[in-house]
Amino acid sequence: MNIDFPHRQSAHCESGVTANLLTHGGIKISEAMAFGIGSGLFFGYVPFLKMGGLPLITFRGAPGCIFRKAARRLGVEMAQEKFRRPERAREALDRLLAAGVPVGAQTGAYWLPYFPAALRFHFNGHNLVVCGREGGDYIISDPVFPGLVRCPAEDLDRARFSKGALAPKGRLYHLRRLPDQIDLGAAALAGIRDVCRIMLKTPVPFAGIRGMHLLARKLERWPAKLGDSQAALHLGHMIRMQEEIGTGGGGFRFIYAAFLQETAALLGRPELQLLSERMTAAGDRWRSFAVGGARICKGRPLPEDTYEALARRLRACAEEERQIYSDLQEVAR
Amino acid sequence: MRKTEVPQDACLLEGQQEVCYAVDENGRYVLAPSSGWEPANIANIQAWELIREQVAAVFAAVREGRKSPLAYHMARHQMDPALLGSYVGLPRWRVRRHLRPAVFTKLKPALLERYAVLLKISVAELCTVPERPEIVVPRIDE
Numbered sequence: 001m002n003i004d005f006p007h008r009q010s011a012h013c014e015s016g017v018t019a020n021l022l023t024h025g026g027i028k029i030s031e032a033m034a035f036g037i038g039s040g041l042f043f044g045y046v047p048f049l050k051m052g053g054l055p056l057i058t059f060r061g062a063p064g065c066i067f068r069k070a071a072r073r074l075g076v077e078m079a080q081e082k083f084r085r086p087e088r089a090r091e092a093l094d095r096l097l098a099a100g101v102p103v104g105a106q107t108g109a110y111w112l113p114y115f116p117a118a119l120r121f122h123f124n125g126h127n128l129v130v131c132g133r134e135g136g137d138y139i140i141s142d143p144v145f146p147g148l149v150r151c152p153a154e155d156l157d158r159a160r161f162s163k164g165a166l167a168p169k170g171r172l173y174h175l176r177r178l179p180d181q182i183d184l185g186a187a188a189l190a191g192i193r194d195v196c197r198i199m200l201k202t203p204v205p206f207a208g209i210r211g212m213h214l215l216a217r218k219l220e221r222w223p224a225k226l227g228d229s230q231a232a233l234h235l236g237h238m239i240r241m242q243e244e245i246g247t248g249g250g251g252f253r254f255i256y257a258a259f260l261q262e263t264a265a266l267l268g269r270p271e272l273q274l275l276s277e278r279m280t281a282a283g284d285r286w287r288s289f290a291v292g293g294a295r296i297c298k299g300r301p302l303p304e305d306t307y308e309a310l311a312r313r314l315r316a317c318a319e320e321e322r323q324i325y326s327d328l329q330e331v332a333r
Numbered sequence: 334m335r336k337t338e339v340p341q342d343a344c345l346l347e348g349q350q351e352v353c354y355a356v357d358e359n360g361r362y363v364l365a366p367s368s369g370w371e372p373a374n375i376a377n378i379q380a381w382e383l384i385r386e387q388v389a390a391v392f393a394a395v396r397e398g399r400k401s402p403l404a405y406h407m408a409r410h411q412m413d414p415a416l417l418g419s420y421v422g423l424p425r426w427r428v429r430r431h432l433r434p435a436v437f438t439k440l441k442p443a444l445l446e447r448y449a450v451l452l453k454i455s456v457a458e459l460c461t462v463p464e465r466p467e468i469v470v471p472r473i474d475e
Binding site: 009010011031032052110116117118119120121122144145146163164167232233236237239240243244245248249250254255257258261262276277280283284287290291293294297298 | 345346347350351352353354355356360361362364367370371372373376377379380381383410412413416419420469470471
């Protein structure tokens with residue numbers, strides 16, 4: 001029982017899953033488009049939420065958001081389910097597969113045997129599509145991998161019921177019904193408005209532009225407050241969240257720039273193309289932050305690599321993005 | 334990032350490539366494969382070095398009889414008592430007690446079995462530690 005599924009390797013797991021599921025359902029969209037419509041771009045720094053002693057730093061929204069929001073904005077009816085018992089969760093998966101439905105699943109990364117050792121961390125926000133079963137193995141379209149992979153059923157059960165922060169609880173999701181007509185342009189603009197709102201007008205100081213400034217203030221004080229080795233660990237953690245596989249580079253800024261470019265062509269709005277170019281420049285600035293930060297982590301900083309300089313660069317990123325979002329807001333109004 | 338600048342540094346992903354978004358010579362965004370990027374690799378290896386140090390410290394404590402072998406197996410799987418407890422269905426304080434050698438040696442076989450199944454090892458392995466700490470740290474393929 002194998003479903004013919006249009007697997008495409010993607011930069012990010014959830015936008016990849018969303019794009020591939022929608023494409024299978026008949027709405028052919030790119031990963032960048034799914035990411036933008038689902039308003040996946042975000043920044044959050046929550047110093048009091050710790051994972052392994054390190055603060056929560058994220059460049060994307062909460063797991064599940066991209067799919068849910070993209071489906072809503074496109075008028076797609078989705079279904080999702082969580083489970084208490086692994087046996088029930090497996091039955092539900094098998095039932096959907098038998099009906100020819102490819103199923104999205106949230107899993108932990110740690111227990112997936114096909115993951116490279118370097119990425120085996122207890123991270124519960126991974127997404128994949130189960131698109132078949134052969135004997136004791138599931139056939140999986142994991143968007144960050146080049147081709148389909150196999151995973152023994154017991155290991156998938158484990159991954160679906162991994163524990164800790166954001167535990168997936170076996171969460172499954174799939175498309176239930178597609179609309180007769182879709183308005184990709186309107187959905188894209190709605191996605192843009194949502195990102196601008198959360199980045200510019202957040203009521204909490206941990207998110208959006210305010211979150212970047214908060215992080216810049218804290219980052220400056222890391223060496224004095226935490227000592228050199230802990231400060232370097234915090235910095236490395238931030239670089240991992242920004243650049244490790246699954247962001248498409250520059251903390252999702254490049255994938256978002258790709259989305260803006262596609263939307264510019266779709267709607268015939270050249271001003272969005274200019275904003276795409278500015279977003280690319282913002283991504284490049286984040287990358288240069290990572291380059292300097294990594295030199296500190298490695299213990300080989302150049303004279304200009306200080307925490308103060310990094311904080312300055314972070315503030316420059318924040319101000320540059322503030323301008324981008326306010327201009328974007330005007331365009332998408 | 335331009336397509337020609339997509340980094341092709343050392344790979345940590347066992348030869349597998351990831352994809353990045355980059356701008357081609359006509360200014361169009363394309364998906365470009367990347368084998369790896371050094372700053373990201375440095376941050377990843379730093380995280381693994383920390384895990385390795387933590388496992389080594391716990392391993393030494395087990396060898397000296399200050400902690401039970403469970404502490405080593407827990408650290409090897411990057412877990413803390415709360416996470417391990419949620420996997421085996423025990424509160425954190427009970428897992429913490431089981432890290433004491435005197436308590437661990439008196440555990441009932443059924444409980445040992447639960448730990449062993451979760452950690453994918455036999456009960457005999459659970460009650461000992463190997464010759465040296467076993468932890469798979471990613472290696473760099475040049």
